[in-house]
Amino acid sequence: xxxxxxxxxxxxxxxxxxxxxxxxxxxxxxxxxxxxxxxxxxxxxxxxxxxxxxxxxxxxxxxxxxxxxxxxxxxxxxxxxxxxxxxxxxxxxxxxxxxxxxxxxxxxxxxxxxxxxxxxxxxxxxxxxxxxxxxxxxxxxxxxxxxxxxxxxxxxxxxxxxxxxxxxxxxxxxxxxxxxxxxxxxxxxxxxxxxxxxxxxxxxxxxxxxxxxxxxxxxxxxxxxxxxxxxxxxxxxxxxxxxxxxxxxxxxxxxxxxxxxxxxxxxxxxxxxxxxxxxxxxxxxxxxxxxxxxxxxxxxxxxxxxxxxxxxxxxxxxxxxxxxxxxxxxxxxxxxxxxxxxxxxxxxxxxxxxxxxxxxxxxxxxxxxxxxxxxxxxxxxxxxxxxxxx
Numbered sequence: 001x002x003x004x005x006x007x008x009x010x011x012x013x014x015x016x017x018x019x020x021x022x023x024x025x026x027x028x029x030x031x032x033x034x035x036x037x038x039x040x041x042x043x044x045x046x047x048x049x050x051x052x053x054x055x056x057x058x059x060x061x062x063x064x065x066x067x068x069x070x071x072x073x074x075x076x077x078x079x080x081x082x083x084x085x086x087x088x089x090x091x092x093x094x095x096x097x098x099x100x101x102x103x104x105x106x107x108x109x110x111x112x113x114x115x116x117x118x119x120x121x122x123x124x125x126x127x128x129x130x131x132x133x134x135x136x137x138x139x140x141x142x143x144x145x146x147x148x149x150x151x152x153x154x155x156x157x158x159x160x161x162x163x164x165x166x167x168x169x170x171x172x173x174x175x176x177x178x179x180x181x182x183x184x185x186x187x188x189x190x191x192x193x194x195x196x197x198x199x200x201x202x203x204x205x206x207x208x209x210x211x212x213x214x215x216x217x218x219x220x221x222x223x224x225x226x227x228x229x230x231x232x233x234x235x236x237x238x239x240x241x242x243x244x245x246x247x248x249x250x251x252x253x254x255x256x257x258x259x260x261x262x263x264x265x266x267x268x269x270x271x272x273x274x275x276x277x278x279x280x281x282x283x284x285x286x287x288x289x290x291x292x293x294x295x296x297x298x299x300x301x302x303x304x305x306x307x308x309x310x311x312x313x314x315x316x317x318x319x320x321x322x323x324x325x326x327x328x329x330x331x332x333x334x335x336x337x338x339x340x341x342x343x344x345x346x347x348x349x350x351x352x353x354x355x356x357x358x359x360x361x362x363x364x365x366x367x368x369x370x371x372x373x374x375x376x377x378x379x380x381x382x383x384x385x386x387x388x389x390x
Contacts, residue, residue, distance in 0.1 A: 041350040042304070044319055045078025048346040050339035053094040054327035058101050059118040062337055062346070064327070065092040065105060071116050074346055076333050083120040085110070094136045099143045100160040106134035106147055113137070113147065113158050125162045129154065132166075136179045136220070138187065142202040146187045148176035155179070155189060155200050167204040178221040178231065178269075184243040188229050190218035197221070197231060197241050209245035216249070220269040225276050226309040232280060236265035238307055250311040252282070258297055261288040268326040271336070273306075275351050279336050280305045281325035282315070304328070304338060304349055318347060 050064025050072055057063045057073070064072040069088040074080045085092065091109030098104045098115070105114045111132055112124045127134055133151030140146045140157070147156045153169045153176060169176060175192035182188040182199065189198045191208065195218055198208040211218060216233025224230040224240065231239045233249070241247040257263045268281035284301040302318040302325055318325055323343030331337040336349035 040316055042316060042319060043348040043350065044340070044343070045074075045346040045348070047344060048072070048074050048078045048080045049341065049344040050327060050346070051092075051341050052326050052339065053092070053096075053105065054329045054337060054339050055095050055097055055103065056329055056332050056337075057103055057118060058097055060332045061118075062329070062331055063095055063103050063116075064339055064346070065095050067091060067093075069107075069110075071095065071103070071105060071114075071120075071122070073118075073120070076331060078346060081120070083116060083122060085114060085122055086124060093134070094147075096137050096139055096145070098139060098145060098160060104137055104139075104145045104158075106137050108133050108135060108150070113145070113156070113164070115162075123162075125158060125164060127156060127166075128164055129166060132156070135177060136189075138179045138181055140187045140202065141181050141185050144202075146179055146181075146200075148179050148189055150175055150177065155187075155198075155204075155206070157204075165204070167200060167206060169198070170206060170208060173198070173208060175217075177217075177219040180221045180223055180229070182229060182243065183223050183227045188221055188223075190221050190231050192217045192219070192234075195233075197229065197239075197245075197247065199243075199245075207245075209241060209247065211239055211241065211247045212249050219267070220280075222271050222278070224278055224309060225272055228309075230270055230272075230278050230307075232267040232270050234267055236267060236282075238267070238270070238278075238280065238311075238313070240311070248311070250307065250313065252305070252313055252315070255284060255298060261286060261297060263287075263298060268324075268338075269328045271328050271330060273330055273336055273351065274334050277306050277308050279328060279349065280307065281328050281338050283324050302340070302343075304336070304347070316349070320345060323347075 051067040053065040062074045069085045070082045072080050072082045093106050093108045095105040103116045111127050114124045116122045129152045132149035135148045135150040137147040145158045153174050155167045157165045173191045177190040179189040187200050195211050196208045200206045216237045218231045219234045221231040229241045237249050239249040255263045265282050266285050270280040273279050282303045300317045302323045303315045305315045307313040320343045323340035326339050326341050328338040334352040338347045
């Protein structure tokens, strides 16, 4: 015969239920995982932008290229000083930190490799091949500077003393783009056509690997946190290639193109960050007939993106629209810094807060939630049926 419990028995049973649910909660917590939540903040500094290349200098400042023949030095508070090369239209495109405590840069129109001290003293070295179009530059694992010659299809090497050597690309490879020091003691570079990623040894032996996106025009390249090489396709894909030459590519989200238009993402550069991911710059390009001019058909055009070593990408809007984010690097403060060619601004993605630590919030996994709910249901059923509360 079912009888309802009196008040004291009810309270006693309720206490048992509370204790039982406490046990269930402890079991459920086994399936919890700690997720680190870090806010992304993007700051901009006016009148401190560069036209393309950017690097962190040995002096604790940022250094940028200014296309009209000058180099900019910018403090992390956004104060810029500029230094002029010998010719106002040398077309400076890329800059990197050298092994000698100086900065080294390329002059695509002037056909030179330049060196600038932290104090702003510039020395230039003429590339032997006329009109070679020096493009990107990096510090190699051998202590020399390596650069691409985009027009004459060569890879160049210059010692800190200014001795230049050039190496021809294999026949049929044209328009070398980005270049970086690899994890294997070699230098890696991209070739726009046909789409390839190349490897050159310190002795000058070149090997090239085809990549899957033949329309991507590979450009900027960097060594990732996973020991692979990561590169951008200027038309919107991001690629990963192992030192053995096996490549994988990841497509960014596509923006639908309304009738009569063509919308695509143009990537600028990519770099490895202290957070264990890779960061890149991008802008949305809209090609459309004249009678559509001025139509607001995209929400935003200027972005910085983050991609994990597993290929998961996230995009963040740059505060100033139509600012054309281009170069990107890790600054001396451990944050991400990028140039805005049209906005004449320097952008900063804050990764490190000097006085704050990321907050860990426990979050339950899907399986943890399912198991906890099942156990809680069994507990409630046991209480209702066998304790005769109702």
